Amino acid sequence: MRRAWYWISQQGLSTxxxxxxxxxxxPFITAGFLVLFLYGLIAGLFFAPxxxxxxxxFRIIYVHVPSAFAAMAIYFCMTIxxxxxxxxxxxxASLCLTASTSLGAGFTFLALVTxxxxxxxxxxxxxxxxARLTSVLILFFIYGGLIALQSIIANKxxxxxxxxxxTLVGAINLPIIHYxxxxxxxxxxxxxxxxxxxSLIAPAMLRPLLAxxxxxxxxxxxxxxxxxxxxxxxxxMKTEWVKKVLQ
Amino acid sequence: MINxxxxxxxxSILSAYSMTLIVMSLFWIxxxxxxxxATKKVKRYLSQEKK
Numbered sequence: 001m002r003r004a005w006y007w008i009s010q011q012g013l014s015t016x017x018x019x020x021x022x023x024x025x026x027p028f029i030t031a032g033f034l035v036l037f038l039y040g041l042i043a044g045l046f047f048a049p050x051x052x053x054x055x056x057x058f059r060i061i062y063v064h065v066p067s068a069f070a071a072m073a074i075y076f077c078m079t080i081x082x083x084x085x086x087x088x089x090x091x092x093a094s095l096c097l098t099a100s101t102s103l104g105a106g107f108t109f110l111a112l113v114t115x116x117x118x119x120x121x122x123x124x125x126x127x128x129x130x131a132r133l134t135s136v137l138i139l140f141f142i143y144g145g146l147i148a149l150q151s152i153i154a155n156k157x158x159x160x161x162x163x164x165x166x167t168l169v170g171a172i173n174l175p176i177i178h179y180x181x182x183x184x185x186x187x188x189x190x191x192x193x194x195x196x197x198x199s200l201i202a203p204a205m206l207r208p209l210l211a212x213x214x215x216x217x218x219x220x221x222x223x224x225x226x227x228x229x230x231x232x233x234x235x236x237m238k239t240e241w242v243k244k245v246l247q
Numbered sequence: 248m249i250n251x252x253x254x255x256x257x258x259s260i261l262s263a264y265s266m267t268l269i270v271m272s273l274f275w276i277x278x279x280x281x282x283x284x285a286t287k288k289v290k291r292y293l294s295q296e297k298k
Contacts, residue, residue: 005273028294041264045260045264054256054259055256056256056257057256057259057260059256059260060263061268063263063264063267064263103274103282105273106270109270110266110267110270113263113266114263114266114267117259117262117263117266118259118263119257120259121256145292149276214256219274222275223275223278226278226279226282227278228280230278230281230282230284230285231285232288233285233286234285234289236289237289237292237293239294240282242289243293245290246253246286246290246293247293
């Protein structure tokens, strides 16, 4: 068992095998993203019925919820990568962690901005110090801190360890964001989607939303793969396999 | 649809969607540009090594 794990961590999760496997998967991820994104965009804007209270204004849900979902899902992935980096020192986990931070920050920014744009006509204000909004803003600051940490530590090993530790510390914010609408009385509505109970949204509105969430996650996968492949190509340029790949 | 876009909540919808599209395409463009840069860098190194 120990030997098998050693082989997986050294060979199966090596940069070379990641480069080859991701190269094969990338066209499918890109195609999946484009199909789902276009479906979600067209169905959400043109075919989903208008909400009985918010009218057409609710259509912002198709960019706001996927952005917020991606912001949290990316941080969750980063937490797993941080554990893999700290405990088993798996190289591609630290690469994934580094490649994910700015994407996570981007999606958190989108969630905050689109939420604000949605909040103005519905709540009458761009911003309120509500538990959900504030905890997502803290997530954005955590992403900012991680990006800063990556750029100020020159030594790669120290940097990976520091970023992993800070990621683990910041993970405490994930349950706070998720349960903020339950624990505190907030202006922000409760969860629209739930794994364990029936969804509160009509199926005609739900399908484009699920498609957009999947599209955003595929987009994350696509960009992270591209970034990791670029880093691997440069860091491993003195190895034989890179020479073979480029020749 | 066009009527919806330029009346009532239309501007909010337009700005939210365009912001999302701009941020996502920026990420994509930067990733593709850095791929090009990385390939160039490695090819330059390999050609120098041959000399």
